[in-house]
Amino acid sequence: MILAIDIGNTNIVLACVDEGNILFCERISTDLRKTDLEHAISVKTILELHNIAPSRITGAIISSVVPPITSLIRQGLTKVTGLEDVMVVGPGVKTGLNILMDNPAQVGSDLIVGAVAGIAEYELPLVIVDMGTATTICVIDENRTYIGGMILPGLRGSLDSLTSATSQLPRISLDPPRRLIGKNTIDGMKSGILYGHAATLDGMVERIEDELGRQVTVVATGGLAGRIAPLCRRRVILDDLLLIKGLWIIYQKNAAERK
Secondary structure (H helix, E strand, O other): OEEEEEEOOOEEEEEEEEOOEEEEEEEEEOOOOOOHHHHHHHHHHHHHHOOOOHHHOOEEEEEEOOHHHHHHHHHHHHHHHOOOOOEEOOOOOOOOOEEOOOOHHHOOHHHHHHHHHHHHHOOOOEEEEEEOOEEEEEEEOOOOEEEEEEEEEOHHHHHHHHHHOOOOOOOOOOOOOOOOOOOOHHHHHHHHHHHHHHHHHHHHHHHHHHHHOOOOEEEEEOOOHHHHHHHOOOOOEEOOOHHHHHHHHHHHHHHHHHO
């Protein structure tokens, strides 16, 4: 049984995986002020909530786009589980992914992990949309090669920018509006931010297909994907556990060599 942890700019996703079965998946807020002990307490509390003794954890793997937190999480895991060798996705860790980029080292570990899982689970070519603090679109071709992608402003960042830059627009929830054409300010904002992002995704995928010359499978993941995927006109597969699946695959590829 292992712990798989994805550290993002907004949330830290923590899951327990046993022989490929995801036993639970929880999200906590990313907080740069927390110490390793506070992270340890969070991990211990989550395990206790799911009735899992720390002694049952035999390994752990982390992907992170927030380097200052990575070492603190590792130290916290060691305090809770006693594990000294926590795997971190990066140089020296085998992923099996062929990356065709100007500088492959610049590709975020979360994008690599998502691509690994996507290749294992879905028909190629594949577009993976990760909707978090930023919205990232990754393209994997029919030869299982990561060929590039796009980075867009995230949903909440766009909304925060809209409300902070205008004096009369209120802060709103991200519940779907009653109709596309809003009849009041709040519904108009909801429609614009939600349907606007859905239309952007539809349009970007259409352009990707034009460039590739064939249809693609589209998979959406990330904390905000569930808000947008149902509003898209084309079929978008929602997979909240994509990165956890990828972390499990990568852990399995490397575990034997680390014993």
